Amino acid sequence: MTMISKDPSAVAKVALEVDSLKKSFGGVAAVDGASFSVEKGTITGLIGPNGAGKSTMVNLISGALSPDSGHIRLDGQEIGGLEPHEIGARGLIRTFQISREYPDMTVMENLIVSASNQGEKLFNVCFRPSVGKKRDRELVERALHTLITFGLYPLRNEYARNLSGGQKRLLELSRAVMADPKVLLLDEPMAGVNPALIEKLGEHIVELNKDLGTTFVLVEHNLEIVEKICSKVIVVALGTTLAVGTMAELRKNKAVVEAYLGGDVRERVGS
Amino acid sequence: MDIILGYVTTILVFFFTYNIFTLGLNIQFGYTGILNFTVITFMAIGGYVAGVLAMPKAAAGSGIYYILGLNLPWPIAALGGVLAAGLLGYLIGQIALKRLRSDYLAIVTLATGTLLYGLIGNGTSIFDGWQGLFNVPQPFAGFRTWTPLGYSIFFTIMTGVLFVLLWLFANRIYKSPLGRVMRAVRDDQDVVEAFGKNTFKVRMTAMVIGSMYVGVGGVLTIAYITALSPAGWTTGETFVVWAALLVGGRGNNFGAIVGSFLVAVVFNEATRYLPQIPAHPNLIPDIRYVLIGLAVILSVYFRPQGMFPEKKNTFLEVPLGDSSKAIEEHLAGGLSKVGEQ
Ligand SMILES: Nc1ncnc2c1ncn2[C@@H]1O[C@H](COP(=O)(O)OP(=O)(O)OP(=O)(O)O)[C@@H](O)[C@H]1O
Ligand SMILES: [Mg+2]
Numbered sequence: 059m060t061m062i063s064k065d066p067s068a069v070a071k072v073a074l075e076v077d078s079l080k081k082s083f084g085g086v087a088a089v090d091g092a093s094f095s096v097e098k099g100t101i102t103g104l105i106g107p108n109g110a111g112k113s114t115m116v117n118l119i120s121g122a123l124s125p126d127s128g129h130i131r132l133d134g135q136e137i138g139g140l141e142p143h144e145i146g147a148r149g150l151i152r153t154f155q156i157s158r159e160y161p162d163m164t165v166m167e168n169l170i171v172s173a174s175n176q177g178e179k180l181f182n183v184c185f186r187p188s189v190g191k192k193r194d195r196e197l198v199e200r201a202l203h204t205l206i207t208f209g210l211y212p213l214r215n216e217y218a219r220n221l222s223g224g225q226k227r228l229l230e231l232s233r234a235v236m237a238d239p240k241v242l243l244l245d246e247p248m249a250g251v252n253p254a255l256i257e258k259l260g261e262h263i264v265e266l267n268k269d270l271g272t273t274f275v276l277v278e279h280n281l282e283i284v285e286k287i288c289s290k291v292i293v294v295a296l297g298t299t300l301a302v303g304t305m306a307e308l309r310k311n312k313a314v315v316e317a318y319l320g321g322d323v324r325e326r327v328g329s
Numbered sequence: 330m331d332i333i334l335g336y337v338t339t340i341l342v343f344f345f346t347y348n349i350f351t352l353g354l355n356i357q358f359g360y361t362g363i364l365n366f367t368v369i370t371f372m373a374i375g376g377y378v379a380g381v382l383a384m385p386k387a388a389a390g391s392g393i394y395y396i397l398g399l400n401l402p403w404p405i406a407a408l409g410g411v412l413a414a415g416l417l418g419y420l421i422g423q424i425a426l427k428r429l430r431s432d433y434l435a436i437v438t439l440a441t442g443t444l445l446y447g448l449i450g451n452g453t454s455i456f457d458g459w460q461g462l463f464n465v466p467q468p469f470a471g472f473r474t475w476t477p478l479g480y481s482i483f484f485t486i487m488t489g490v491l492f493v494l495l496w497l498f499a500n501r502i503y504k505s506p507l508g509r510v511m512r513a514v515r516d517d518q519d520v521v522e523a524f525g526k527n528t529f530k531v532r533m534t535a536m537v538i539g540s541m542y543v544g545v546g547g548v549l550t551i552a553y554i555t556a557l558s559p560a561g562w563t564t565g566e567t568f569v570v571w572a573a574l575l576v577g578g579r580g581n582n583f584g585a586i587v588g589s590f591l592v593a594v595v596f597n598e599a600t601r602y603l604p605q606i607p608a609h610p611n612l613i614p615d616i617r618y619v620l621i622g623l624a625v626i627l628s629v630y631f632r633p634q635g636m637f638p639e640k641k642n643t644f645l646e647v648p649l650g651d652s653s654k655a656i657e658e659h660l661a662g663g664l665s666k667v668g669e670q
Binding site: 120122141142143144145146147148151152154158159160161162163164166167170171172174176177178179180182183187190193194195198202215217237 | 502507515644
């Protein structure tokens with residue numbers, strides 16, 4: 059496994075760095091000394107068996123939980139223990155393992171409300187309502203474009219609660235795009251999605267990565283799509299980093315095969 | 330004629346003040362999802378503080394005790410009452426909104442309300458305990474020589490104007506980016522937080538504004554009745570405001586108005602004409618509570634979103650720049666089908 063490089067030019071290329079991160083729940087060490095780094099502009103996979111601690115890591119990185127010990131750095135700055143909104147405001151946006159749309163708002167509103175700097179201040183409500191109106195015009199424009207890209211345009215005025223499971227996944231990703239994230243941390247964005255849409259979501263991620271330079275961290279159990287779009291894959295097991303490499307390399311790694319890529323999985327991946 | 334007019338003005342004042350309470354709760358619960366289970370406490374604090382600011386010093390030896398007694402002109406006293414309600418909202422928010430999820434918040438608000446009720450009731454030196462304040466000066470009473478009816482009409486108009494202004498402001502919040510973020514917080518606080526927005530601040534804003542609304546209602550109540558005692562703000566009254574909002578339609582200010590009309594006017598007035606049974610003086614008010622409870626049950630069962638559910642918000646899609654062309658091109662390409670599969 060690669061250790062974190064101390065070379066300054068390499069540091070500048072690192073978007074997200076996790077260093078000896080630990081988090082226990084009572085007696086359960088959910089994350090137990092995990093260390094890895096994610097280079098800027100890459101799509102990095104984060105895989106591991108159920109209960110390996112992936113979602114807990116996502117929660118620690120995004121501030122939903124605060125670490126017992128260890129460091130998390132975004133663009134070289136410590137973010138461990140910050141409030142979720144502080145981390146979100148620094149450009150790290152996460153999605154949830156189970157889709158969490160705003161059910162009683164329309165698809166369009168789901169997108170617009172997710173943009174940063176909407177002018178959502180009481181001062182503006184009282185004295186400068188035009189600020190919000192002007193910004194809304196820009197946001198509507200952007201949201202329409204995003205919805206078209208994601209194929210949600212016809213559903214724009216539908217309540218988000220009425221979308222299908224797959225459509226909610228598309229909504230989550232398009233909503234995240236509206237926030238202009240530097241790093242997008244996706245917790246199983248393809249869970250419960252049909253193969254055609256998995257393909258589609260994969261394409262969207264690759265496109266966003268290319269066009270906007272967004273760094274992606276993709277927690278996923280579907281190894282086919284991980285292999286297809288991730289340049290680097292981190293394997294976690296029992297709360298620690300087990301190995302890092304391309305999928306091809308990992309498949310040759312005995313420890314990884316034993317911990318996660320058991321026979322049946324290997325068959326599914328087709329190696 | 331005068332009797333009818335007097336009756337109508339009283340009902341209207343009652344209706345307008347109830348609307349103001351309901352609007353305040355709508356901002357807290359309907360917009361932002363804050364479960365405030367002590368709405369009526371904010372009305373009491375607003376009313377009491379405005380009262381003691383407007384009243385003269387409590388006369389020594391009169392057996393009546395209250396704090397302050399600053400003899401301030403009504404507009405200043407009213408403002409003080411509203412600010413006091415807002416401050417109470419802020420303090421409860423500091424305890425309840427920081428870490429607690431909405432259900433715990435409900436418990437904290439309920440507990441705070443009960444605590445203040447006991448404190449004010451038993452702490453005779455604050456607002457004269459269970460006896461309460463009376464002879465509270467009426468706004469602009471010395472402005473000219475009023476006939477009783479003339480004053481009632483004046484007060485009704487003043488209350489109506491305040492209600493309309495507060496209604497417009499509540500709608501303005503709803504339609505603003507702030508209102509949108511509030512509704513997102515209501516739908517899923519964690520997601521809003523993950524998107525880099527300080528949800529504590531958003532919820533606190535709604536809490537304080539809502540409390541101030543209810544405070545305005547309290548200031549008007551004490552000014553109209555010229556008295557206020559704990560018997561007038563028991564916990565049950567909070568749920569009358571809740572009933573108005575739930576039956577009318579949370580998230581919809583028009584629904585809030587209809588609900589207030591039903592609960593505050595129809596039920597209140599209809600039960601007034603039931604024959605009094607001397608042995609059971611509380612029967613009529615109790616029947617009113619039963620009816621209100623029934624309305625809530627029926628509404629939750631048959632129309633869970635209320636009579637006037639929250640409206641769907643759409644956006645003006647007049648394209649800027651080249652987007653209309655782009656949209657047409659994309660749609661011609663059949664991309665729109667993807668989301669519909
Ligand atoms: N809030 C919590 N309280 C107690 N234990 C927890 C909590 N959250 C997670 N755990 C435990 O920590 C371990 C790691 O859980 P986590 O959800 O991070 O796994 P995961 O890798 O995301 O699994 P999956 O692939 O199934 O989503 C599990 O043993 C889980 O039971
Ligand atoms: Mg998980």
